[in-house]
Amino acid sequence: xxxxxxxxxxxxxxxxxxxxxxxxxxxxxxxxxxxxxxxxxxxxxxxxxxxxxxxxxxxxxxxxxxxxxxxxxxxxxxxxxxxxxxxxxxxxxxxxxxxxxxxxxxxxxxxxxxxxxxxxxxxxxxxxxxxxxxxxxxxxxxxxxxxxxxxxxxxxxxxxxxxxxxxxxxxxxxxxxxxxxxxxxxxxxxxxxxxxxxxxxxxxxxxxxxxxxxxxxxxxxxxxxxxxxxxxxxxxxxxxxxxxxxxxxxxxxxxxxxxxxxxxxxxxxxxxxxxxxxxxxxxxxxxxxxxxxxxxxxxxxxxxxxxxxxxxxxxxxxxxxxxxxxxxxxxxxxxxxxxxxxxxxxxxxxxxxxxxxxxxxxxxxxxxxxxxxxxxxxxxxxxxxxxxxxxxxxxxxxxxxxxxxxxxxxxxxxxxxxxxxxxxxxxxxxxxxxxxxx
Amino acid sequence: xxxxxxxxxxxxxxxxxxxxxxxxxxxxxxxxxxxxxxxxxxxxxxxxxxxxxxxxxxxxxxxxxxxxxxxxxxxxxxxxxxxxxxxxxxxxxxxxxxxxxxxxxxxxxxxxxxxxxxxxxxxxxxxxxxxxxxxxxxxxxxxxxxxxxxxxxxxxxxxxxxxxxxxxxxxxxxxxxxxxxxxxxxxxxxxxxxxxxxxxxxxxxxxxxxxxxxxxxxxxxxxxxxxxxxxxxxxxxxxxxxxxxxxxxxxxxxxxxxxxxxxxxxxxxxxxxxxxxxxxxxxxxxxxxxxxxxxxxxxxxxxxxxxxxxxxxxxxxxxxxxxxxxxxxxxxxxxxxxxxxxxxxxxxxxxxxxxxxxxxxxxxxxxxxxxxxxxxxxxxxxxxxxxxxxxxxxxxxxxxxxxxxxxxxxxxxxxxxxxxxxxxxxxxxxxxxxxxxx
Numbered sequence: 001x002x003x004x005x006x007x008x009x010x011x012x013x014x015x016x017x018x019x020x021x022x023x024x025x026x027x028x029x030x031x032x033x034x035x036x037x038x039x040x041x042x043x044x045x046x047x048x049x050x051x052x053x054x055x056x057x058x059x060x061x062x063x064x065x066x067x068x069x070x071x072x073x074x075x076x077x078x079x080x081x082x083x084x085x086x087x088x089x090x091x092x093x094x095x096x097x098x099x100x101x102x103x104x105x106x107x108x109x110x111x112x113x114x115x116x117x118x119x120x121x122x123x124x125x126x127x128x129x130x131x132x133x134x135x136x137x138x139x140x141x142x143x144x145x146x147x148x149x150x151x152x153x154x155x156x157x158x159x160x161x162x163x164x165x166x167x168x169x170x171x172x173x174x175x176x177x178x179x180x181x182x183x184x185x186x187x188x189x190x191x192x193x194x195x196x197x198x199x200x201x202x203x204x205x206x207x208x209x210x211x212x213x214x215x216x217x218x219x220x221x222x223x224x225x226x227x228x229x230x231x232x233x234x235x236x237x238x239x240x241x242x243x244x245x246x247x248x249x250x251x252x253x254x255x256x257x258x259x260x261x262x263x264x265x266x267x268x269x270x271x272x273x274x275x276x277x278x279x280x281x282x283x284x285x286x287x288x289x290x291x292x293x294x295x296x297x298x299x300x301x302x303x304x305x306x307x308x309x310x311x312x313x314x315x316x317x318x319x320x321x322x323x324x325x326x327x328x329x330x331x332x333x334x335x336x337x338x339x340x341x342x343x344x345x346x347x348x349x350x351x352x353x354x355x356x357x358x359x360x361x362x363x364x365x366x367x368x369x370x371x372x373x374x375x376x377x378x379x380x381x382x383x384x385x386x387x388x389x390x391x392x393x394x395x396x397x398x399x400x401x402x403x404x405x406x407x408x409x410x411x412x413x414x415x416x417x418x419x420x421x422x423x424x425x426x427x428x429x430x431x432x433x434x435x436x437x438x
Numbered sequence: 439x440x441x442x443x444x445x446x447x448x449x450x451x452x453x454x455x456x457x458x459x460x461x462x463x464x465x466x467x468x469x470x471x472x473x474x475x476x477x478x479x480x481x482x483x484x485x486x487x488x489x490x491x492x493x494x495x496x497x498x499x500x501x502x503x504x505x506x507x508x509x510x511x512x513x514x515x516x517x518x519x520x521x522x523x524x525x526x527x528x529x530x531x532x533x534x535x536x537x538x539x540x541x542x543x544x545x546x547x548x549x550x551x552x553x554x555x556x557x558x559x560x561x562x563x564x565x566x567x568x569x570x571x572x573x574x575x576x577x578x579x580x581x582x583x584x585x586x587x588x589x590x591x592x593x594x595x596x597x598x599x600x601x602x603x604x605x606x607x608x609x610x611x612x613x614x615x616x617x618x619x620x621x622x623x624x625x626x627x628x629x630x631x632x633x634x635x636x637x638x639x640x641x642x643x644x645x646x647x648x649x650x651x652x653x654x655x656x657x658x659x660x661x662x663x664x665x666x667x668x669x670x671x672x673x674x675x676x677x678x679x680x681x682x683x684x685x686x687x688x689x690x691x692x693x694x695x696x697x698x699x700x701x702x703x704x705x706x707x708x709x710x711x712x713x714x715x716x717x718x719x720x721x722x723x724x725x726x727x728x729x730x731x732x733x734x735x736x737x738x739x740x741x742x743x744x745x746x747x748x749x750x751x752x753x754x755x756x757x758x759x760x761x762x763x764x765x766x767x768x769x770x771x772x773x774x775x776x777x778x779x780x781x782x783x784x785x786x787x788x789x790x791x792x793x794x795x796x797x798x799x800x801x802x803x804x805x806x807x808x809x810x811x812x813x814x815x816x817x818x819x820x821x822x823x824x825x826x827x828x829x830x831x832x833x834x835x836x837x838x839x840x841x842x843x844x845x846x847x848x849x850x851x852x853x854x855x856x857x858x859x860x861x862x863x864x865x866x867x868x869x870x871x872x873x874x875x876x
Binding site for chain 2: 111117377396397399400401410411412416433
């Protein structure tokens with residue numbers, strides 16, 4: 001998507017659909033834990049029952065996309081094999097096993113006799129989901145939405161339209177048989193609709209983009225609805241001078257090559273000048289063997305790095321087996337560089353000096369700051385959240401990998417017995433503010 | 439402020455100032471609890487020492503504003519008496535007594551042996567504060583910023599420019615003597631700067647508006663930086679049919695007249711048709727005695743309400759002794775009306791039927807939903823937060839009255855010993871995800 005596209009106002013039809021989903025989301029949001037778990041089970045069964053139709057629809061999408069010349073990597077994301085679909089269905093059941101994010105009491109306070117304040121988690125309302133190519137994203141997000149009691153307006157890539165339609169029909173068939181009922185999920189089909197979605201402030205509480213950096217950036221720049229996601233993931237590893245070189249090399253290697261297209265892979269390695277020679281002499285052949293192209297600043301070139309890194313490199317997310325290297329005088333220069341170029345996703349330090357490590361952790365304001373481990377750990381599943389709704393690089397919570405808790409908010413309940421503020425204002429009564437058990 | 443104003447790009451000078459404050463905020467954010475408390479004490483002392491200069495500067499502002507024809511209510515907000523200033527200084531000390539919002543461990547988890555994940559609260563970074571008239575807001579927000587380890591760019595109303603300058607000089611003098619040092623607070627003086635502030639995404643993490651609904655709305659519509667605040671506060675009280683009429687009347691009265699200009703005062707009263715006659719017969723003279731003008735729908739007019747309420751009334755925040763009344767058939771119609779017109783701030787139900795009350799609490803998605811008590815309780819101090827940074831009507835947390843916790847975010851720290859993701863991907867290691875004590 002080009003950022004030159006203008007965002008149209010939502011059509012009356014889209015507004016009507018959003019109202020319908022909003023309405024349905026309210027009753028879904030009042031379904032209890034058991035009912036939402038049952039709904040997911042029925043959804044998984046429905047997907048199982050419709051497996052043939054879904055796979056056939058996928059073949060249609062694949063055939064058409066091949067003719068239209070869709071590139072290989074997008075084709076492979078689009079393709080839904082039997083195994084992949086099975087995995088998705090297992091995923092739905094896994095989501096049903098996640099603990100309920102709704103109804104948690106976060107605050108419980110007696111303001112005065114018979115005047116009790118509670119803060120309890122509730123669903124957000126309606127999610128707006130925009131995803132590219134992968135039809136499995138539809139299944140995953142639909143199940144996360146139902147688990148958290150949220151409605152969803154979902155817009156998939158047009159190349160996957162037959163598959164998405166078949167999946168959505170199946171999910172709705174399932175929901176229809178469940179106690180929560182259908183209506184809370186709706187598939188948008190036109191590009192106009194996905195653009196109009198960005199202006200549905202009145203109905204949509206959170207936008208979740210799943211796709212390219214360009215897609216995410218376009219969305220972030222063209223909506224006032226909060227967006228859960230990140231455009232770039234420019235992550236750094238800083239290798240300090242008091243360091244175990246072998247450990248640092250394997251952390252760098254894992255952070256770069258374990259899955260270079262991931263947002264939590266590093267793009268830039270910062271090396272303390274005192275260990276640069278030793279580190280590079282040992283690591284350059286290893287990186288080369290692993291197929292990594294190294295680009296470096298002047299100093300690192302003088303130490304054997306073949307390709308020059310320009311200023312542009314420091315702000316480039318390669319998403320590939322390319323790594324830029326900069327030699328720094330000390331941790332302060334490393335922190336300074338990170339402050340300037342990082343997308344505040346995840347940064348790591350390799351050092352045996354605990355004080356230096358703590359300084360790094362205190363000073364670098366990224367969602368994740370690591371000591372002596374790979375940046376690739378920045379992931380909802382690895383953090384033990386059981387699911388990952390997205391990774392956010394914004395400052396306000398939720399940030400970093402976000403699990404189901406990113407799909408809920410809270411509401412304050414205050415229960416009294418005719419209590420009036422004037423009695424407290426006059427001094428006849430006073431607040432006790434006693435916290436009660438949660 | 440008119441929404442027709444265009445928002446200019448920040449000037450190079452403003453960017454430089456923002457960079458300076460950002461820089462200073464980083465060291466302030468690393469100051470410990472004790473140092474930030476000491477800073478507040480020194481700030482309070484400095485204000486005490488400069489009291490004469492501040493009050494003199496305020497006289498200059500008052501004189502000029504009188505000549506310029508500033509209206510009475512704005513003049514009274516602008517005026518800083520000795521007593522008012524003393525109250526502000528006490529406020530600074532109260533903020534220093536609030537418990538530290540920084541350094542709270544929210545999550546502590548062993549991912550595997552020697553690989554420990556923590557989620558710890560940290561300052562947001564830099565706050566952008568835009569306030570009108572009241573110079574006391576400057577003192578209050580500056581102290582909240584320092585307490586929470588945040589820098590702040592503050593822009594006050596030009597009518598208070600001399601007072602604000604004197605206050606800021608005094609606060610900086612104090613900070614300079616403290617261990618955290620000066621530089622984290624900066625007063626912006628021109629209107630151009632306050633507009634440019636809205637575009638400082640790179641440096642400013644949260645905008646806090648303190649002023650008219652129009653100001654807040656303008657800011658919300660013209661910045662991509664998160665805004666902590668609310669424009670309208672259209673709150674409702676629904677009087678159910680199974681109700682103690684006297685209790686319901688006093689709740690309605692308190693919700694309307696205890697402080698009608700407050701955002702948490704009600705604008706609309708919804709009354710179940712079964713009790714409308716009885717309720718109105720008893721309450722209309724009481725409202726009239728209290729100086730409240732009542733506007734009503736056709737039904738309530740037939741029951742004695744003199745003035746008609748038009749469709750516009752349902753979406754009007756009077757901020758005055760005016761109340762609109764609508765008779766509804768049942769709780770569902772009440773909830774429907776609230777869904778359509780509420781600004782999702784605070785709504786209340788008066789009923790003796792617990793089930794009906796719980797239905798209302800479950801179905802109304804406002805930040806606060808109350809049973810049998812005044813909507814005027816929606817306030818950070820009354821909730822026991824010790825301070826109120828703002829009240830948010832957005833869906834995502836923080837919503838409702840927000841205390842100091844609204845000025846912090848969190849960071850994930852992961853500490854390992856050379857841990858690599860590939861070992862978990864290969865199955866050589868597996869995640870234990872054991873929660874440790876917080």
